[in-house]
Amino acid sequence: MGLDMYLTGRKFFWRNYEERDDERKEDGYTVESMDVRLGYWRKHPNLHGYMVKTFGHDKDDCKEIELTAEDLRQTIGAVKAGGLPPTSGFFFGESDGSEKDEDLKILGEALTWLEATDPDPFGSEVTEGPGFTAVIVKPKEDLTQMKAHKPQRVSRSVHYRGDW
Numbered sequence: 001m002g003l004d005m006y007l008t009g010r011k012f013f014w015r016n017y018e019e020r021d022d023e024r025k026e027d028g029y030t031v032e033s034m035d036v037r038l039g040y041w042r043k044h045p046n047l048h049g050y051m052v053k054t055f056g057h058d059k060d061d062c063k064e065i066e067l068t069a070e071d072l073r074q075t076i077g078a079v080k081a082g083g084l085p086p087t088s089g090f091f092f093g094e095s096d097g098s099e100k101d102e103d104l105k106i107l108g109e110a111l112t113w114l115e116a117t118d119p120d121p122f123g124s125e126v127t128e129g130p131g132f133t134a135v136i137v138k139p140k141e142d143l144t145q146m147k148a149h150k151p152q153r154v155s156r157s158v159h160y161r162g163d164w
Helices: 045-055 069-080 100-115
Strands: 004-013 033-042 065-067 122-129 132-139 154-163
Touching: 004 045, 004 100, 033 100, 045 065, 045 069, 045 154, 065 069, 069 100, 100 154
Parallel strands: none
Antiparallel strands: 004 033, 004 154, 065 154, 122 132
């Protein structure tokens, strides 16, 4: 029992309606998203309190809190400045300050992961006219010639969740 804290990265794979065979598959089924564990903490209530108060509307209900790149930067700044609020709870344990280096490592790597770009199989060109702007999206020529798996368009997000 106690406070377990998870930082999860989620990749969402865009559907390719024209070439369904190019979609990512697992056990014969299309993969819509995939989760990766970016970080884990055990009984670090001050970081938990910061996440809940700052990004979870001060509601501690063990639900995921989505974090943007700016949220991660803000959290890194708070850790560096020693600005995590003292937080207590049943079976939460105690933060003792020794977590700072590990916090910065996990949060920094999560920010790098979130801001990473995945290969984009599409190119676009912008066409403008009187009163309109159009973006024409089409497969890149070099990728349409590839015999191997074509990369999918990907969106990324990061989520924090505390569980107690």
